[in-house]
Amino acid sequence: MQQVDQQQRNLTFLQAITEALSQEMERDKSIVVMGEDVRIWGGVFGRFKGFREKFGDDRVLDTPISEAGFVGAGVGAAATGLRPVVDLMFVDFFGVAGDQIVNQAAKMKYMFGGKAKIPLVIITMIGGGLSAAAQHSECLYSVFAHIPGIKCVVPSTAYDAKGLLTTALRQDDPVMFFEHKFLHSSTEGRPVPKESYAIQFGKADIKREGTDVTIVGLARTVHQSLEAAQELQTQGISAEVLDLRTIVPMDEQAILDSVKKTGRLVVVDEDYPRCNIATDVAALVASKGFNYLDSPIGIVSSLDTPPPFSPVLEEAFLPSVEKIVQSAKAAVHRT
Amino acid sequence: MSSSVMVDSKQKKRLLEMLRRMLTIRRFEERVKKEFAATRVKGFVHLYIGEEAVAVGVCSNLTDADYVTSTHRGHGHCIAKGVDVKGMMAELYGRRTGTCKGKGGSMHIADVGLGMLGANGIVGAGAPIAVGAGLSSKYRKSGQVAVCFFSDGALNQGAVHEAMNIASIWKLPVIFVLENNQFAESTSVRYATSVKDPSVRGESYSMPSVRVDGMDVLAVSQAAAEAVARARKGEGPSFIVCDTYRYMGHFEGDDQTYRTKEDVDVYRNNDPITKLRKKMAEDGSLTEKEFEELDASVLKEIEESVVYADSSEWPAPSEVLDDVYTSR
Structure with a gap:
C-alpha cells in the first residue's frame, strides 16, 4: 500500500x-474514440x-x-465487437442524436431478448x-436516468472520475458519462493513483460524515454541499454529504442508511427542478424511509427556466452554497 | 459430366434457393396476416409481400457473418438472412421461444448471431447502426460487409444522410439498399422527395449508385454482387435503388385510400416470384411439379412454425425484468 501512495498525484x-481513457485504450484494443475535433484538438x-x-x-x-x-x-460498432467512446461534446446536443441513444442504444439488448x-x-x-x-x-442526466437501459455516471472528483470511467470501459452496457465542465480543473478530493483502478457503479460515497442532516449531491453540487457543511458546522449543525456518483444504478441503501442516521434530508441537484434526481431521491425516502424523517425533505435545484446568460441571473438560477445552507437549517430547525 | 452442365447445376441450385427464400417470405407473411386477423399475433404488423426480390436478391450475396440493419417491415430481411422461421413466428406470438424471447415482436425482430441487427420502429435509424457495423468490420479487418435496408420514407431522414456521408468519408463497407416501395405510409415518394431519381442521393455522397428493377431478384442480386465485392475490397459504400411495391397496406388494418386496386395490380402482374418461376420453367430448371413440391414444403415449414409458436410457453411475468442490463 505504501508504494501505491507514493504514486498518487493531484490530477485535475x-x-x-x-x-x-488512455490506460484502458492501451489495455483493450477494441476501444476507439470518435467525435468532433478529437484528432487535432483532442x-x-x-x-x-x-x-x-x-x-x-x-x-x-x-x-x-x-x-x-x-x-x-x-451503437452499431458496439453491437458488432468494438467498444466505442463517443464524445457528445455538450449534453445539450443530445436532442440531435436522441433517437440513437434512447431508442437504439438503451433498448437493443432488451428488445433482442438479451442477445446483443x-x-x-x-x-x-x-x-x-x-x-x-x-x-x-x-x-x-435526469432524462437519461428516466430511460431504462442506460447507466449514468455523474462524478464529482478526479479520483472518482478515473475509477468510474475505468469501470464504464470494462462493462457491457451503454453508459452516459457526465463530465461537469466547471470541475475540469478541480483537484479536490482524494489524490489519484497512477495505476488503473475501478470503482463499482451503484456505490454512493460519503464525502463527509455528519449526524444532523444528510445532504445528497452529485457532480458540482457535492463541492457546494461540502462548503455548505463547513458553514453549517460553524453554526453547530453536523451535515453528512453523500455523493451519489452514479444515478443508474443508484445506491438507494446508502441514502436510506444516512437518513436513518441523521433524520433529515436535503437533496441538491443542478438539473431542472421537475422530475429530476432530487425529486427521485425525495420520492425514495418518502416511500421507503418516511419513518426516519424528523422534518420535511429539502430540495435545492436549478430554477424552472432555461439557463440564463448573465452571471447575475445564472447565479440566481443555479444551486449555491447559501441555498444549501438555508435548506439544511430549515430541515434542522423545523424538527 | 461437362463443365457447362456443372455450371448449370450450380446456377439452378442458386436460383432454386432464391425462389425458396422468396416463397418462404411470401408464405410466412400470408400466414402472419391470418394470425394477426385472428388476434393470435398482437401489436403492429407490417408485411413485406411484394418486396421479396429485394431482401433475397441482396442477401444471396451475403454470408452469415455479414450484417444487415432492417426497417419496421423486417420479416423479409430476417428470412433472407437465414433467421429460423420457427423462432420468428414464436416471437410474433410473444412467446419465450421467440428469437427475442418475446421482448421485441414484429418491429424489433432480430438475430444478432446471424448479423441481423434488428428490425426498427424508427424510420431511418438503422442507417447509422449499419455504418457502425461497417466501421467495426473495417477496424477488425474482418471482411464483413453491412447492408442497410431502408425505404423511401427514410430517404428524407437526417440520420440516413448523415450515415451515407460518414460511410463515404470513412470508405466503409456498407451497402445502402433503398426499397423504393413508392409510399411512406400513405405519402407518395413523388410528393415527399425532392429528386425524381433517388439514386442521385447516393451520387451526392460520392458513392457508386444504381437503380434496378426491385421486382427482379436477378437484377437486384447482380447489383448487390457488385456492391458487396466493392465493399469487401475496401472500396467503400454503394447505393442501390430497388423500385418495388408492397401489395399490402402500410400496416395490417390500413384502408389504403391513397391508391387503387388497379395500382396494386400493375405490380402484382409483375410479381417477383412468378417472374423467377417463369424464367426457371423456360430454361428448364424447374418443372411445374418441382415448384408444387417446393411450395408444399415451404407451407409445411410455415405450418410447423405456427404449431411451434402456439405450443410454446409464454414468458414468465418475472422475465419482464431480464436483459435490461448485462450487469446491474
Missing part, C-alpha cells in the same frame, strides 16, 4: 479522465490530447458534425457556472 478532474477541451499520436488514426476518429450519425455509428450487448460509452459535458447560456449549460 480532466487529467484523471484522460488517464483512465476534443474541444483537450480530453483526448495526444491520443492520435499514441493510438493512431484508426482508433481516434474525427467525425463530421452529425451527432445522430456518429452516435448511431457508435452495447458496450458504448458516451462522454458529454454538463452544467453551469460559465455563462455558457441556455444551450451549453444544462445537466439533463
Whole structure:
C-alpha cells in the first residue's frame, strides 16, 4: 500500500479522465474514440490530447458534425465487437442524436431478448457556472436516468472520475458519462493513483460524515454541499454529504442508511427542478424511509427556466452554497 | 459430366434457393396476416409481400457473418438472412421461444448471431447502426460487409444522410439498399422527395449508385454482387435503388385510400416470384411439379412454425425484468 501512495498525484478532474481513457485504450484494443475535433484538438477541451499520436488514426476518429450519425455509428460498432467512446461534446446536443441513444442504444439488448450487448460509452459535458447560456449549460442526466437501459455516471472528483470511467470501459452496457465542465480543473478530493483502478457503479460515497442532516449531491453540487457543511458546522449543525456518483444504478441503501442516521434530508441537484434526481431521491425516502424523517425533505435545484446568460441571473438560477445552507437549517430547525 | 452442365447445376441450385427464400417470405407473411386477423399475433404488423426480390436478391450475396440493419417491415430481411422461421413466428406470438424471447415482436425482430441487427420502429435509424457495423468490420479487418435496408420514407431522414456521408468519408463497407416501395405510409415518394431519381442521393455522397428493377431478384442480386465485392475490397459504400411495391397496406388494418386496386395490380402482374418461376420453367430448371413440391414444403415449414409458436410457453411475468442490463 505504501508504494501505491507514493504514486498518487493531484490530477485535475480532466487529467484523471484522460488517464483512465488512455490506460484502458492501451489495455483493450477494441476501444476507439470518435467525435468532433478529437484528432487535432483532442476534443474541444483537450480530453483526448495526444491520443492520435499514441493510438493512431484508426482508433481516434474525427467525425463530421452529425451527432445522430456518429452516435448511431457508435451503437452499431458496439453491437458488432468494438467498444466505442463517443464524445457528445455538450449534453445539450443530445436532442440531435436522441433517437440513437434512447431508442437504439438503451433498448437493443432488451428488445433482442438479451442477445446483443452495447458496450458504448458516451462522454458529454454538463452544467453551469460559465455563462455558457441556455444551450451549453444544462445537466439533463435526469432524462437519461428516466430511460431504462442506460447507466449514468455523474462524478464529482478526479479520483472518482478515473475509477468510474475505468469501470464504464470494462462493462457491457451503454453508459452516459457526465463530465461537469466547471470541475475540469478541480483537484479536490482524494489524490489519484497512477495505476488503473475501478470503482463499482451503484456505490454512493460519503464525502463527509455528519449526524444532523444528510445532504445528497452529485457532480458540482457535492463541492457546494461540502462548503455548505463547513458553514453549517460553524453554526453547530453536523451535515453528512453523500455523493451519489452514479444515478443508474443508484445506491438507494446508502441514502436510506444516512437518513436513518441523521433524520433529515436535503437533496441538491443542478438539473431542472421537475422530475429530476432530487425529486427521485425525495420520492425514495418518502416511500421507503418516511419513518426516519424528523422534518420535511429539502430540495435545492436549478430554477424552472432555461439557463440564463448573465452571471447575475445564472447565479440566481443555479444551486449555491447559501441555498444549501438555508435548506439544511430549515430541515434542522423545523424538527 | 461437362463443365457447362456443372455450371448449370450450380446456377439452378442458386436460383432454386432464391425462389425458396422468396416463397418462404411470401408464405410466412400470408400466414402472419391470418394470425394477426385472428388476434393470435398482437401489436403492429407490417408485411413485406411484394418486396421479396429485394431482401433475397441482396442477401444471396451475403454470408452469415455479414450484417444487415432492417426497417419496421423486417420479416423479409430476417428470412433472407437465414433467421429460423420457427423462432420468428414464436416471437410474433410473444412467446419465450421467440428469437427475442418475446421482448421485441414484429418491429424489433432480430438475430444478432446471424448479423441481423434488428428490425426498427424508427424510420431511418438503422442507417447509422449499419455504418457502425461497417466501421467495426473495417477496424477488425474482418471482411464483413453491412447492408442497410431502408425505404423511401427514410430517404428524407437526417440520420440516413448523415450515415451515407460518414460511410463515404470513412470508405466503409456498407451497402445502402433503398426499397423504393413508392409510399411512406400513405405519402407518395413523388410528393415527399425532392429528386425524381433517388439514386442521385447516393451520387451526392460520392458513392457508386444504381437503380434496378426491385421486382427482379436477378437484377437486384447482380447489383448487390457488385456492391458487396466493392465493399469487401475496401472500396467503400454503394447505393442501390430497388423500385418495388408492397401489395399490402402500410400496416395490417390500413384502408389504403391513397391508391387503387388497379395500382396494386400493375405490380402484382409483375410479381417477383412468378417472374423467377417463369424464367426457371423456360430454361428448364424447374418443372411445374418441382415448384408444387417446393411450395408444399415451404407451407409445411410455415405450418410447423405456427404449431411451434402456439405450443410454446409464454414468458414468465418475472422475465419482464431480464436483459435490461448485462450487469446491474
